[in-house]
Amino acid sequence: MLTKLRGIFSVLSVFAASETVLLSAPPRGETSWSEAIEKASEFVSNLTLTEKIGVVSGGYLYPSLACVGSIGPISRLGFDGICFSDGPAGVARSDGVSVFPSGITVAATWDRELIYRRAVAIGEEFRAKGAHVVLGPSTGPMGRHARGGRNWEGFGPDPYLAGVSMNASVSGIQSTGVQACSKHLVANEQELQRTSSTAEDGTAIEAISSNVDDRTLHELYLWPFADAVKAGTSTIMCAYNRVNGNYSCANSDILTTFLKEELAFPGYVISDWFATHGTENFANEGLDIEMPGNVSTLAGPAYFGDRLLEAVNDGIVSEERLDDMAKRVMSPYFRLGQDDSFPTVDPSSGPVFLTYQFGHGSPLSAYYPEVDARDVRGEHAAIIREIGAAGTVLLKNINGALPLTNSSNVGVFGNDALYPTVGSVYFDIGGHSEGFEWGTYDIGGGSGTVRHTDLVTPLEAVQEKVKSFGGRVQILLDNDKITEGLFKTIYPVPEACLLFLKAYATEGVDRSSLDLEWNATQAVESTAAICPNTIVTIHGPGVVHMPWADNENVTAILAAHYPGEETGNAITDVLWGIVEPSGRLPYTIPKTLADYGPDIVESPERNATDGWQSNFDEGQLIDYRHFDAKDIEPLYEFGFGMSYTSFDMSDALEVDVTANLSALVDESQGIEPGGFIDLWTRVARVAVEVSNIGSRTGHAVPQLYVAFPQDTTPEGTPVKVLRGFHKVSLDAGESIAVQFELTRRDVSFWDPSAKQWVVPEGAFTFMAGFSSRDLKSTFETSILA
Numbered sequence: 001m002l003t004k005l006r007g008i009f010s011v012l013s014v015f016a017a018s019e020t021v022l023l024s025a026p027p028r029g030e031t032s033w034s035e036a037i038e039k040a041s042e043f044v045s046n047l048t049l050t051e052k053i054g055v056v057s058g059g060y061l062y063p064s065l066a067c068v069g070s071i072g073p074i075s076r077l078g079f080d081g082i083c084f085s086d087g088p089a090g091v092a093r094s095d096g097v098s099v100f101p102s103g104i105t106v107a108a109t110w111d112r113e114l115i116y117r118r119a120v121a122i123g124e125e126f127r128a129k130g131a132h133v134v135l136g137p138s139t140g141p142m143g144r145h146a147r148g149g150r151n152w153e154g155f156g157p158d159p160y161l162a163g164v165s166m167n168a169s170v171s172g173i174q175s176t177g178v179q180a181c182s183k184h185l186v187a188n189e190q191e192l193q194r195t196s197s198t199a200e201d202g203t204a205i206e207a208i209s210s211n212v213d214d215r216t217l218h219e220l221y222l223w224p225f226a227d228a229v230k231a232g233t234s235t236i237m238c239a240y241n242r243v244n245g246n247y248s249c250a251n252s253d254i255l256t257t258f259l260k261e262e263l264a265f266p267g268y269v270i271s272d273w274f275a276t277h278g279t280e281n282f283a284n285e286g287l288d289i290e291m292p293g294n295v296s297t298l299a300g301p302a303y304f305g306d307r308l309l310e311a312v313n314d315g316i317v318s319e320e321r322l323d324d325m326a327k328r329v330m331s332p333y334f335r336l337g338q339d340d341s342f343p344t345v346d347p348s349s350g351p352v353f354l355t356y357q358f359g360h361g362s363p364l365s366a367y368y369p370e371v372d373a374r375d376v377r378g379e380h381a382a383i384i385r386e387i388g389a390a391g392t393v394l395l396k397n398i399n400g401a402l403p404l405t406n407s408s409n410v411g412v413f414g415n416d417a418l419y420p421t422v423g424s425v426y427f428d429i430g431g432h433s434e435g436f437e438w439g440t441y442d443i444g445g446g447s448g449t450v451r452h453t454d455l456v457t458p459l460e461a462v463q464e465k466v467k468s469f470g471g472r473v474q475i476l477l478d479n480d481k482i483t484e485g486l487f488k489t490i491y492p493v494p495e496a497c498l499l500f501l502k503a504y505a506t507e508g509v510d511r512s513s514l515d516l517e518w519n520a521t522q523a524v525e526s527t528a529a530i531c532p533n534t535i536v537t538i539h540g541p542g543v544v545h546m547p548w549a550d551n552e553n554v555t556a557i558l559a560a561h562y563p564g565e566e567t568g569n570a571i572t573d574v575l576w577g578i579v580e581p582s583g584r585l586p587y588t589i590p591k592t593l594a595d596y597g598p599d600i601v602e603s604p605e606r607n608a609t610d611g612w613q614s615n616f617d618e619g620q621l622i623d624y625r626h627f628d629a630k631d632i633e634p635l636y637e638f639g640f641g642m643s644y645t646s647f648d649m650s651d652a653l654e655v656d657v658t659a660n661l662s663a664l665v666d667e668s669q670g671i672e673p674g675g676f677i678d679l680w681t682r683v684a685r686v687a688v689e690v691s692n693i694g695s696r697t698g699h700a701v702p703q704l705y706v707a708f709p710q711d712t713t714p715e716g717t718p719v720k721v722l723r724g725f726h727k728v729s730l731d732a733g734e735s736i737a738v739q740f741e742l743t744r745r746d747v748s749f750w751d752p753s754a755k756q757w758v759v760p761e762g763a764f765t766f767m768a769g770f771s772s773r774d775l776k777s778t779f780e781t782s783i784l785a
């Protein structure tokens with residue numbers, strides 16, 4: 001969402017803060033869509049025309065600015081309204097909340113259970129704050145561009161891993177009775193010109209258009225949204241950008257044909273904040289709620305609300321469509337039992353937010369007095385710490401550098417080790433693509449950031465650890481001082497030099513390069529020049545540049561992503577081997593930016609209103625599919641990550657395919673949210689044996705890749721695609737059999753001319769291994785008889 005609150009002054013109104021707090025009311029549990037739709041229909045049938053308009057027209061009015069958008073209450077029917085809050089990694093703009101690991105961090109765990117448990121914990125905090133809807137999870141952007149400002153909010157550029165993550169996240173959030181809003185639909189891959197703007201001469205410049213072919217949409221960008229719908233996502237947020245010429249929020253190919261027809265999505269489509277640019281065309285092409293709606297009266301008009309009423313009265317939006325919109329909005333509310341004992345909105349988020357915008361003592365404070373926040377963190381620090389460690393990827397470990405022993409002399413270096421000198425919120429959207437100089441990043445910036453109630457820094461955690469066994473810590477945090485290379489204050493040279501470096505990413509601006517920031521590259525080289533045991537930890541949004549990776553004195557590298565508020569404890573657990581590093585890369589690290597594939601579009605194709613065009617000519621070939629197709633050697637490949645033990649896999653791969661499979665979906669089995677039921681039928685099973693051949697317990701992540709037959713699929717078919725993974729814990733010497741189950745969708749391609757999924761004839765190759773480039777066993781078989 002856009003954080004410059006245009007027109008905020010127009011909506012201020014005072015709400016009494018007295019309320020009953022219902023923190024402990026348990027969610028009622030999901031009921032079926034059909035029962036919920038019935039209740040919603042009955043509810044809507046009792047509404048007046050203007051009430052129906054209200055149900056689909058967002059605003060900020062609902063209690064005390066504590067929600068980032070809301071649907072107003074209809075008290076005569078006992079409807080308290082709907083409160084929406086950012087964002088995917090915790091409750092934004094609030095006090096008494098946890099900062100969870102970001103999407104890319106939890107994807108790097110490759111652990112379905114952890115992804116699910118994170119989502120449950122997030123859902124619990126939203127519920128306790130009285131927010132009905134989490135604006136998350138995100139799988140758009142996926143990460144077509146390594147420099148994309150928001151890639152870290154989602155689960156990475158592989159649709160299978162992202163799909164599994166969407167399912168686990170939606171399921172986890174909704175198990176707490178809170179609605180998941182899966183976003184941003186679709187092909188929302190860059191921040192630059194992501195939405196419309198105005199040129200200096202006053203002409204409107206449209207948002208960038210992502211021009212993507214139908215097959216690529218189905219097999220890549222839309223794929224994880226199908227998992228979200230299958231999992232029962234309540235709502236889907238359409239994106240700022242245009243797709244093939246039309247705004248995402250006014251694109252019937254995406255919203256109606258794909259989402260509501262092909263996937264049979266029964267919930268509602270909500271616009272990203274200020275992504276609605278019209279009334280009847282948006283409503284008629286498939287948008288169900290405009291956000292933030294009424295707030296924009298000063299900055300520009302709301303397009304729903306009174307204008308929608310006029311359009312309905314004029315017959316250009318049918319009342320039938322309005323009823324459909326209203327029913328869609330109300331169905332998830334009833335499905336999750338939100339009509340029954342949902343906690344009230346915590347009013348404290350209003351003053352927290354206003355204070356961040358305007359500081360203390362602004363005239364507005366009179367309307368939004370400080371009130372103590374509900375502390376909703378519970379025991380969530382434990383899961384945050386666990387995921388922070390499990391999402392850390394060990395990329396290099398030589399000379400037995402890790403795990404650390406009880407060295408008596410440890411160095412902590414680098415500007416990422418300490419508490420942020422800017423304070424508890426990294427919220428500088430649209431400005432500084434490099435973030436702030438001093439302080440750790442445990443999360444990125446923008447609407448997806450979360451304010452810190454607590455933060456355990458790497459410096460604190462390492463100091464506590466080293467003191468526990470009587471060692472000492474020498475500290476040098478200023479990268480410029482480190483870069484000088486003199487280390488005048490350091491004596492003797494530490495046995496282990498822990499260097500913490502960082503890269504920022506935020507909504508609103510793409511990264512200017514893949515480099516770690518603040519002279520970090522030179523800082524590695526100068527540290528390594530005096531310290532032959534330099535251990536580099538990176539806190540960053542994903543793909544970063546590591547020109548120093550082969551330096552002989554850099555003995556270990558850890559990609560710790562944005563791990564959330566327990567960042568210091570999580571990395572300390574891994575460094576000292578309390579926890580095995582078990583993360584694997586959910587993206588590829590290239591040697592150079594140029595190797596990675598399509599870069600951000602930096603300028604319009606032509607000087608015209610719709611000059612910004614991004615042509616997805618590479619089709620499905622992003623990330624590892626690009627490296628495979630172009631035969632480029634990555635620095636560290638998709639799926640890679642080391643452990644403190646080692647694993648092996650049997651050569652034998654067993655593949656079992658359902659006999660007599662038809663090439664086409666059996667449509668007679670019916671359709672439900674997620675699409676044709678038969679698309680989700682299990683049609684193949686692959687089994688392989690994995691062993692721990694090292695001397696410690698550890699987690700293996702066996703991965704299954706599938707090469708589709710090239711001669712019976714259209715051009716552009718990737719060399720191979722991920723179609724299965726498991727995370728398994730193995731004791732030293734232990735072996736276990738791992739099974740991957742494949743659905744019909746997993747072995748089908750989208751035929752754009754027939755508009756259907758097809759299992760191709762010919763030989764498939766199944767490949768299992770420990771990364772996309774470490775394949776241990778393969779088996780070739782056709783799937784159709």
Ligand SMILES: *[C@@H]1O[C@H](CO)[C@@H](O)[C@H](O)[C@H]1NC(C)=O
Nearest residue numbers: 042043044045046076077078
């Ligand atoms: C709506 O009206 C029907 C009668 O048409 C009534 O039975 C029902 O209780 C009403 N529902 C609500 C939510 O008020």
Ligand SMILES: *[C@@H]1O[C@H](CO)[C@@H](O)[C@H](O)[C@H]1NC(C)=O
Nearest residue numbers: 054058059070072294305306
């Ligand atoms: C926005 O304005 C419309 C039209 O006046 C109204 O129906 C709706 O309830 C308002 N929404 C909110 C949340 O205030």
Ligand SMILES: *[C@@H]1O[C@H](CO)[C@@H](O)[C@H](O)[C@H]1NC(C)=O
Nearest residue numbers: 112116167168171172230231
């Ligand atoms: C989706 O996630 C839930 C909860 O983790 C799990 O029970 C279910 O099997 C998953 N569904 C699919 C299709 O993977």
Ligand SMILES: *[C@@H]1O[C@H](CO)[C@@H](O)[C@H](O)[C@H]1NC(C)=O
Nearest residue numbers: 246250251252253254281285
């Ligand atoms: C694109 O927008 C135009 C103008 O509103 C509309 O006529 C057309 O149906 C839209 N196409 C799609 C695919 O939504």
Ligand SMILES: *[C@@H]1O[C@H](CO)[C@@H](O)[C@H](O)[C@H]1NC(C)=O
Nearest residue numbers: 405406465466467468469470
């Ligand atoms: C290292 O120190 C910890 C206390 O922090 C202690 O529990 C452990 O036994 C020590 N390990 C060795 C190998 O001395």
Ligand SMILES: *[C@@H]1O[C@H](CO)[C@@H](O)[C@H](O)[C@H]1NC(C)=O
Nearest residue numbers: 479480481483484518519522
């Ligand atoms: C550090 O980087 C800044 C620009 O980012 C540069 O001006 C400065 O000279 C660098 N310092 C050193 C010691 O390299």
Ligand SMILES: *[C@@H]1O[C@H](CO)[C@@H](O)[C@H](O)[C@H]1NC(C)=O
Nearest residue numbers: 528529530531532551552553
């Ligand atoms: C590695 O460390 C040794 C010993 O301190 C030093 O002589 C050498 O120059 C270092 N190498 C690099 C590449 O910094």
Ligand SMILES: *[C@@H]1O[C@H](CO)[C@@H](O)[C@H](O)[C@H]1NC(C)=O
Nearest residue numbers: 603604605606607608611612
């Ligand atoms: C657009 O106009 C600017 C300024 O007049 C010019 O520098 C630029 O080359 C033009 N771009 C294109 C694509 O024509």
Ligand SMILES: *[C@@H]1O[C@H](CO)[C@@H](O)[C@H](O)[C@H]1NC(C)=O
Nearest residue numbers: 657658659660661662784785
């Ligand atoms: C497969 O189809 C053939 C021909 O239709 C039939 O004879 C055979 O029994 C089928 N096999 C199975 C396992 O269903």
